[in-house]
Amino acid sequence: MPDDTPNGHHATAASEMRANGEAATRDAKPGRRIGGSAGTSSSGGHELSFGDAWEYAPAPESTKVEIADRYGHFIDGKFTRPGATFATINPATEKKLAEVGLGAKQDVNRAVRAARAALPKWAGLKPSERSKYMFRIARRIQERARELAILETMDGGKPIKESRDIDIPLVAQHFFYNAGWADKLHYAFPGRAAGTVKPVGVCGQIIPWNFPLLMAAWKIAPAIACGNTVALKPAETTPLTALRLAEIFEEVELPAGVVNIVTGDGSTGQALAEHEDLDKLAFTGSTEVGKILARTAAERGIRITLELGGKSPNIIFDDAAIDQAVEGIISGIYFNQGHVCCAGSRLFVQEGIVDEVVAKLRIRMQSLRVGDPLDKNTDVGAINSKMQLERIEEYLEIGASEGVDVWSANGSLPDRGYFCRPCFFTGVQQSHRLAQEEIFGPVLAVMTFRTPDEAIVRANNTPYGLAAGIWTEKAAKIFDVATRLKAGIVWCNTYNKFDAASPFGGFKESGFGREGGLQGLKPYVRL
Amino acid sequence: MPGRLDIVKTYKLYVNGAFPRSESGRSLKVTNTDGAVIAHISHASRKDLRDAVAGARKAACGWGRRTAYNRGQILYRMGEMLEGKSDEFAQVLKSTTGENLRVCRKEVATSVDRLIAFAGWADKYAQVLGCNNPVAGPYYNFTVPEPTGVVAVMAPDEPALLGLVSLVAPALCAGNAVVALGSEEHPIATSLFGEVCATSDVPAGALNLLTGKREELAGWFAEHRDIDAIHGANLEDELATKLRCGASENVKRVTVREVDDDAWLEPAECESPWWIEPFVEMKTIWHPTGA
Incomplete structure (x- = not known):
């Protein structure tokens, strides 16, 4: 995670965090808005904030699983x-599980x-x-x-x-x-x-x-x-x-x-x-x-x-059901920590609704719980390995160096283990590496478009062609856009759905x- | 004098998830090959048929709307339960048909395999029978099979179990609710099969099993307006014609097959999607693709 927040910002960030009703236990890099302008909800969404009134009680999965010390082939x-x-090892604890x-x-x-x-x-x-x-x-x-x-x-x-x-x-x-x-x-x-x-x-x-x-x-x-x-x-x-x-x-x-x-x-x-x-x-x-x-x-x-791999586009038209689309953005990119080949890692939002979508996305992301993967309340677990975490962090630095704005929700991360706060970049251009390369982490690149034709051209402008998402309440538009996207799977008003009966590739x-x-x-x- | 008297099972109908006797109060004698009476069986009436159809109609919508995967799992469960009751089925078939036990066991085993085969078809037949149609215009056009509704089955006398299972499974697999009249000559297997269904998560009414006389009920099957299709096999010509004529009243789909004794054992013959296809309606959906 690029940290261009000077040390002096810690106090500010911490108080901002309390205002959002979140607690930090690990580091003092919350607030997580690096560059960028808007605060939490500028337009659009409404936020339910209960302050510190309620904490989530941990709900750990209690069934014990036997693991041998050593496994052969x-x-x-x-x-x-x-x-x-x-x-x-267990990436959430960094402890060894077995020798294999x-x-x-x-x-x-x-x-x-x-x-x-x-x-x-x-x-x-x-x-x-x-x-x-x-x-x-x-x-x-x-x-x-x-x-x-x-x-x-x-x-x-x-x-x-x-x-x-x-x-x-x-x-x-x-x-x-x-x-x-x-x-x-x-x-x-x-x-x-x-x-x-x-x-x-x-x-x-x-x-x-x-x-x-x-x-x-x-x-x-x-x-x-x-x-x-x-x-x-x-x-x-x-x-x-x-x-x-x-x-x-x-x-x-x-x-x-x-x-x-x-x-x-x-x-x-x-x-x-x-x-x-x-x-x-x-x-x-x-x-x-x-x-x-x-x-x-x-x-x-x-x-x-x-x-x-993939760098799949998730396209939100201005006639989409916005709340459902925001859920789709979340499940598109933050499902499985973004370790998904078909993750909707490039978000294309039609220009007129971008403020509303981004505001709602921020609110929604603040209720994403990052932490112990064995806790049944956890939404985003551990990054699979140290190597992958480093790779993701490298991309976050690339993003910072490319001059785009990054935002991630507040909230604590566990003291141990490989964790990464879900985040998104705004102001991303087609030429940015964030928009071109597969990151395989909870990192979303947000871009805007004006017309369906533009969305399609830009969505297809990648060497990849795994999946795509379309959000609109106009069915004819769905079929039109779905037909013109170069992708093996097109999810319409949904995302990251899998079934044994449905071909994938x-x-x-x-x-x-x-x-x-x-x-x-x-x-x-x-x- | 024996130390303990056997408890003899009463064989009843299987209707709407329950095991009623015939409302008519009638029963039929079942004899073994020596002519000795070995059981009594419910003799279903027109009213029993109507009750069964009413139950089937009520269940059809929910059963048809379950996921194909779920229907497949339930058919698989039926296979599991039948496998567990193999001995009982084989003994019953032996006592009423006079076939040797090996032949009866083979019939039961093939019946299990048939259920498993159609369990597999449940989430696949749409992929084989449905299609996307390249119409000459800016439209998305695809054809998907939907269940026909309530299917009536007229099972052959022999093989008593395998014939019934082979006719019921494809209709059920496609999401239809079924009302089946089992073998008239060897009806016990039909009643027993109800016990398999009742313990396999088959929703009440999705499958109903009657025992009785074909000749008596055929006319009511044919004319019942809430039956959408009929699946029969090896029926007398006269009976088949009666079914078709009656069926014309509400445009029932009637499929009456001729299946040789040996062919019942053949997957190639009896496990093809063409056993499912008569019990689906092809729905074609058009939608413009213009923005």
């Missing part, structure tokens, strides 16, 4: 004895070998039986949902209400949905007879840390539904829930080798991507790494699907291939 249906390991296997080349080799060996039987299994294994997985996920949610929150920092109400239910849904496709694949691809839709083979899958278990489900479920086998590498900072999923595979007696999980860092991912015996690569992560993997796949002549440098829905099967079949 899950290869050929068994957990390996841990060799070289690395620590995975640091996958080396030989681990990757064994995983791919196991997947190769399991392929003929799995691909040859009666499709309805494949389907039943997956239904079993879905059911066990539902039964162990609370445990998975807590672990996801501990390992990754996301608020428990998100992991509990969004991530884990979607994980179960992805297995449930794809389970049903296993015996129906020929109906998904017109003109194909039963039994002619074949799997691609052994799939190497590399997933990110923002939705650790959900990304595993997005990758594994369609792959195994279509008869493929898998070697999956979870993200370095969030390996624990994938290993829990491996336990579920054991419990439901999924045949050995169908899914293998090798934990590790970038080098493990590289070893997997470069493995000679893969038939397909699937990657979710940064565009930068995606391009490297695309080259790797090209050299090997294997298939690849990429779900990469981007245009342009946001990648290719879709995950979820009927189209999500295509990357995993040979036609």
Whole structure:
């Protein structure tokens, strides 16, 4: 966070804070309006302020989850004895949760070998039986949902209400949905007879840390539904829930080798991507790494699907329902600390309503609770890692150096852990790096436009094309704008909605291939 | 003299989430292959049918509006519950049909698999049957399937369980409420299936099961104005014609299938989306795309 507030401002900032009815426990950098002019609510919104009358009582999730000291990989249906390991920490406390296997080349080799060996039987299994294994997985996920949610929150920092109400239910849904496709694949691809839709083979899958278990489900479920086998590498900072999923595979007696999980860092991912015996690569992560993997796949002549970065526009027209739109802005960019590839990180507001929208946004942001991810009241949890926090802070400095105004709500941050106050920049220009580059944090760039045509041109002016949001009460405008936006997902009067039945994936440098829905099967079949 | 007298189950109808006897007070004898009476079963009347349709109509809206995912989960739950009662079903089928136990078990297992297959279809058939239409103008135009409403099922005599399940599941999966008349010759499986539904989170009225005589009820099925579609299989020609003629009164959709004995066991035959399609209405929505 750039701090061009001189020390002398502390007193002022603190009193301003009290006026807003917020308490600070950590640092004296509240007020959080750096540069800029307007105070809290200049026009538009009305604020309910109760002063210091009521404090939120903490509502910590109390269920305890067992975590082993050390974890091996899950290869050929068994957990390996841990060799070289690395620590995975809780980003909210900076405390170590467990030691996890640091996958080396030989681990990757064994995983791919196991997947190769399991392929003929799995691909040859009666499709309805494949389907039943997956239904079993879905059911066990539902039964162990609370445990998975807590672990996801501990390992990754996301608020428990998100992991509990969004991530884990979607994980179960992805297995449930794809389970049903296993015996129906020929109906998904017109003109194909039963039994002619074949799997691609052994799939190497590399997933990110923002939705650790959900990304595993997005990758594994369609792959195994279509008869493929898998070697999956979870993200370095969030390996624990994938290993829990491996336990579920054991419990439901999924045949050995169908899914293998090798934990590790970038080098493990590289070893997997470069493995000679893969038939397909699937990657979710940064565009930068995606391009490297695309080259790797090209050299090997294997298939690849990429779900990469984004800088998605969220467009608010002056005929929008403003209060709902403000909620949409919040869920668009501050959901999951902004660690969302499709986050609505570029806000385009039609000129006439910008003051009102920004004022309401400020009020709304003051009630966002940042803090302990395991607290059920928490809206914004911990940044996933120290590295990511530093990266976000670097962008905040870039913003300051580009001369734009930043604003963030007051409020305390925990003493430990990686936390970042949600904030937004106003006065952002198209050429600013804040408007061009994916930050992957709770940082919003606010821009204005005059006409729909201008909004569309500017929204499309990015190498990315993952998602977009449109807010207007005029349905014809929705369809017009949605048709002209170059994005794989267009949310109209809503944002950040996900469903196993709905395909996800981007245009342009946001990648290719879709995950979820009927189209999500295509990357995993040979036609 | 035996140490303990067996408690014999009374088989009743399954209507609107409850297990009533026929309002007519009638019952039918069920005999085993030796001709010995092994049970009595409710003999549904015209009034029972009307009660069932009233319940179905009431439930149809809510059932149809549940998410497809939720309907899929409930069908899956039905599969789970049926699996748990496999032995009871197999024994009942054996005693009334005279088939050997292996064949009966196979019928029950296939019935479970059929429920699972349609559980899977619940959140997919719209993706296979619906579409977006590239009309020649500035319009967004798409076609989505919606449930037809109340579907009446006339199950074949055999296979008593699998026939019923195969005809009911696709209609239910698409969000229709169902009133089904089970096998006349081997009706116990139908009554037992009610116990599966009652313990599977199927909302009251979404599925109603009657036992009785086809010939007696067919005319009422055909003419009932609050039944929107009929799904039957292996019905006598005369009966099928009677259904179609009566159905013309309120333009019911009538699907009467011919399914061979072996074909009932075949997923390719009985688990296709074309078993669902007759029980959806295609709705096409136009919307301008101009700003």
